[in-house]
Amino acid sequence: MISENVNEINxxxxxxxxxxxxxxxxxxxxxxYVNEESFKKTLESGTTWFFSRSRxxxxxxxxxxxxxxxxxxxxxxCDGDTLIFKVDQVGxxxxxxxxxxxxxxxx
Amino acid sequence: MISENVNEINxxxxxxxxxxxxxxxxxxxxxxYVNEESFKKTLESGTTWFFSRSRxxxxxxxxxxxxxxxxxxxxxxCDGDTLIFKVDQVGxxxxxxxxxxxxxxxx
Numbered sequence: 001m002i003s004e005n006v007n008e009i010n011x012x013x014x015x016x017x018x019x020x021x022x023x024x025x026x027x028x029x030x031x032x033y034v035n036e037e038s039f040k041k042t043l044e045s046g047t048t049w050f051f052s053r054s055r056x057x058x059x060x061x062x063x064x065x066x067x068x069x070x071x072x073x074x075x076x077x078c079d080g081d082t083l084i085f086k087v088d089q090v091g092x093x094x095x096x097x098x099x100x101x102x103x104x105x106x107x
Numbered sequence: 108m109i110s111e112n113v114n115e116i117n118x119x120x121x122x123x124x125x126x127x128x129x130x131x132x133x134x135x136x137x138x139x140y141v142n143e144e145s146f147k148k149t150l151e152s153g154t155t156w157f158f159s160r161s162r163x164x165x166x167x168x169x170x171x172x173x174x175x176x177x178x179x180x181x182x183x184x185c186d187g188d189t190l191i192f193k194v195d196q197v198g199x200x201x202x203x204x205x206x207x208x209x210x211x212x213x214x
Contacts, residue, residue, distance in 0.1 A: 005211040019126050019135055026133035028126055031189040043214070074214040078201050082138040084209050094185050102191050104112040107150070107181040 002043065010080040011036040015051060018083040020093065023072040029093035030101040032061070034083065046071055048085055067091040109150065117187040118143040122158060125190040127200065130179040136200035137208040139168070141190065153178055155192055174198040 009016060015033040022029055032050040034042070038058050041049040048061045048069040062068030069087035076083055094101040116123060122140040129136055139157040141149070145165050148156040155168045155176040169175030176194035183190055201208040 001214070003211075003213050005213045008211060009213075017124050017138060019138065021135060026135075028128060028133075028135065028191055031124060031126065031184065071214065073212060075209040076211050076213055077137065077208040078203050078205070078210070079208070082208075083213075084135055096185050098185070101184040101186070101189075102182040103185070104110075104115060104183050105180060106110050106113045106116075106183055106190075107108070107178065 005076055008076050008080045009039070009083065011039075013081075015053070016081055016083055018048075018050070018085050020048065020069060020085045020087055020089075023086040023088055027100055028102060029069075029087070029089055029099070039083075042071060042074075042085070048087065061093075062090060065091070065095070067093065069093070112183055115183050115187045116146070116190065118146075120188075122160070123188055123190055125155075125157070125192050127155065127176060127192045127194055127196075130193040130195055134207055135209060136176075136194070136196055136206070146190075149178060149181075149192070155194065169197060172198070172202070174200065176200070 018034050019031050020029045035051045038049040038051050052059050068090045073086040092099050125141050126138050127136045142158045145156040145158050159166050175197045178194055180193040199206050
C-alpha cells in the first residue's frame with residue numbers, strides 16, 4: 001500500500017539518491033539514483049529501477065546479473081530529497097561479488 | 108587508523124553523498140554531502156562535517172543543536188563516489204526531532 005508520503009518526494013532537480021538497505025539486517029548495500037520514471041517502475045514492478053548517470057538510461061538492478069532487489073519498504077527523508085529502499089537482495093548487491101558495495105573501510 | 112582506501116574516494120566531481128548510519132543499530136539516520144575539505148575536517152575532529160548545498164558552506168553537524176555525530180567507522184563504495192559514516196549519534200539526527208530523517212514511510 002502506497003502512502004500519501006509519496007507526494008513528499010521532490011523530483012524537481014531530477015535525480016534523488018536512494019540508499020538500498022537489506023530488509024533483514026539493515027546493512028547498507030549500495031546507493032543509486034532514481035528519477036520519477038524509475039521510481040514509478042520500482043513501484044509497479046516491485047524491484048528496484050534506477051537512472052544510470054554514466055549511461056544516461058534506466059536500469060533494473062539484476063537485469064543482467066539476476067541479483068534483483070525485491071522492495072519491501074520505502075522511506076523518504078525530511079527534505080524529500082533522499083529515499084531508502086529496504087529490499088530482499090538476491091545474491092550480491094555489488095558488481096564485485098561483495099554483498100555490499102561498501103566493503104572498503106577507511107577508518 | 109586511516110587506511111589507504113582513503114585514496115579511493117573520488118572528489119573530482121566535488122561532492123560525495125555520505126550515508127550516516129547508527130553505529131550500534133545500523134539504522135540509517137540521514138544523508139548529507141561532503142567535499143574534500145569537510146571530509147578532512149571530519150577525520151581531524153572525529154565528528155561529521157558536511158557541505159551544505161543550499162547555504163554553500165561547511166557545517167559541523169550538531170554545531171547549533173548539540174546533536175553531534177562521533178565517527179566510529181568510515182567506508183567507501185566500489186565506485187569511490189559514496190561514503191558511509193558509522194556514528195554515535197547524540198540526541199536526534201533529524202532537525203524535526205526524529206531520531207532518523209527517514210521517518211516517513213511510503214511503501
